[in-house]
Amino acid sequence: xxxxxxxxxxxxxxxxxxxxxxxxxxxxxxxxxxxxxxxxxxxxxxxxxxxxxxxxxxxxxxxxxxxxxxxxxxxxxxxxxxxxxxxxxxxxxxxxxxxxxxxxxxxxxxxxxxxxxxxxxxxxxxxxxxxxxxxxxxxxxxxxxxxxxxxxxxxxxxxxxxxxxxxxxxxxxxxxxxxxxxxxxxxxxxxxxxxxxxxxxxxxxxxxxxxxxxxxxxxxxxxxxxxxxxxxxxxxxxxxxxxxxxxxxxxxxxxxx
Numbered sequence: 001x002x003x004x005x006x007x008x009x010x011x012x013x014x015x016x017x018x019x020x021x022x023x024x025x026x027x028x029x030x031x032x033x034x035x036x037x038x039x040x041x042x043x044x045x046x047x048x049x050x051x052x053x054x055x056x057x058x059x060x061x062x063x064x065x066x067x068x069x070x071x072x073x074x075x076x077x078x079x080x081x082x083x084x085x086x087x088x089x090x091x092x093x094x095x096x097x098x099x100x101x102x103x104x105x106x107x108x109x110x111x112x113x114x115x116x117x118x119x120x121x122x123x124x125x126x127x128x129x130x131x132x133x134x135x136x137x138x139x140x141x142x143x144x145x146x147x148x149x150x151x152x153x154x155x156x157x158x159x160x161x162x163x164x165x166x167x168x169x170x171x172x173x174x175x176x177x178x179x180x181x182x183x184x185x186x187x188x189x190x191x192x193x194x195x196x197x198x199x200x201x202x203x204x205x206x207x208x209x210x211x212x213x214x215x216x217x218x219x220x221x222x223x224x225x226x227x228x229x230x231x232x233x234x235x236x237x238x239x240x241x242x243x244x245x246x247x248x249x250x251x252x253x254x255x256x257x
Contacts, residue, residue, distance in 0.1 A: 033088040033089075033146075036088055037086045037087065037088025037145045037146065038058070038059070038072050038073070038086050040086075040088075040145050041072065041073055041084060041086050041143060041145065041164075042056070042058055042073065044162045044164075044165060045073065045075065045165075048162060048165045049075070049165060049168070049169075053077055053078070054075050054076075054077045054168070055075070055076045055077065055181065055185055056073060056074070056075050056076075057073070057074045057075075057076070057185070057188055058072070058073050058074075059071075059072070060073075060074055060188065060192050061192060061193040062123075062126045062127065062130060062191060062192060062193065063126075063191075063193060064122070064126050064220055065218065065219060065220060065221060065222055065223030066217065066218035066219060066220045066223060067218070068193060069122055069123055069126050069220075071083060071084075071085075071123045071126075071127065072084055072085055072086045073086070074127065074188065075168060076181055076184050076185055076188075077168075077176075077181065078174040078175070078176050078177070078178065078181060079171040079172060079173065079174060079175065079176075080137050080138065080139050080171050080175055080176075081127070081131070081133070081137060081138045081139065081184065082138075082139050082141050082168050083120060083123050083124050083127060083138060083139070083140055083141065084141045084142075084143060084164065085116050085119060085120040085123065085140075085141070085142045085143070086143055086145065087116055087142065087143070087144045087145070087146075087148075088144075088145050088146045089104055089144060089146050089148045090106065090146045090147040090148050091104050091105050091106035091107075091147075091148055091149075092104070092105040092106075092148070092149055092151045093144065093148050093149065093150050093151065093152075094151050094152050095115060095152060095154070096152065096153075097115075097117060097155050098115075099115055100114070100115055100118065100255035101113065101114060101115060101255070102114075102115050102116070104148075105151075116142045116158070117140065117142060117155070117157075117158065120140045120141075120142055121140065122220055123140075124138050124140050125220070125221075127188075130187060130188070130191040131184055131187055131188070133184070134175075136175075137175045137176070139157065139171070140157055141157050141159070141164050141167060141168065142157065142158045142159070142164075143158075143159050143160070143161075143163070143164040144158070144159070144160050144161075145160075145161065148160065217242065217254075219244040219245075219246070219250060219252050220252065221244070221250055221252045222244065222246060222250045222252070224244055224245050224246045224250065225245045226242040226243065226244060226245065226252075226254065227242070227243060227244075227245050228240055228241075228242060228243075229241055229242070229243040241253055241254065241255055242254040242255075
């Protein structure tokens with residue numbers, strides 16, 4: 001028997017499996033998962049909120065003293081401004097409001113990631129600086145999409161699935177006039193950095209720098225260099241952290257890593 005007659009069907013099957021394997025690997029990448037999660041939130045906003053009342057802005061990049069920051073979604077309404085951070089994750093999620101890092105557990109695998117509330121805090125402050133509105137009118141919202149479950153008590157502004165819609169709707173007291181809403185949208189349009197590959201690459205480089213615990217970085221509040229400091233006393237004595245070089249005038253601190 002000619003062996004090619006036996007091998008030919010197997011080779012043909014493998015040619016189909018290769019692109020499927022590549023597609024599966026692509027869908028598992030953090031970049032693609034992030035894009036999918038953001039589009040799910042975008043569709044939920046479009047379908048579940050009245051677009052005349054709640055005006056959404058997506059993929060917003062704003063300048064900051066240490067470079068720039070990218071915001072997934074901003075919803076502007078008479079009832080307030082909602083800054084939404086999206087996390088497309090699965091597994092069990094452990095974390096607290098003031099913890100520097102949260103934990104994702106998938107079976108025996110443990111992954112630590114930045115507290116999304118602290119991550120979104122920078123987004124809120126950047127938007128507040130641009131708009132110059134009272135801080136109580138801007139609300140931080142974190143939404144987890146994907147098959148994840150919270151295993152520790154979570155603040156009400158951290159939600160799963162489309163529950164962030166309910167959180168946004170819970171604000172019923174008007175804080176802006178219709179004219180003020182339009183003014184906010186105009187300021188955002190005028191203050192945002194132009195979308196494009198160059199800004200995206202710069203944003204990715206900044207994220208890579210933040211992932212390196214010893215990389216040089218600047219204060220997100222005043223733009224001064226951050227320097228490595230060591231806790232002198234207390235239960236965390238010996239721990240290192242990043243502190244603003246203008247201390248005590250600026251008291252910004254960041255965890256190491």
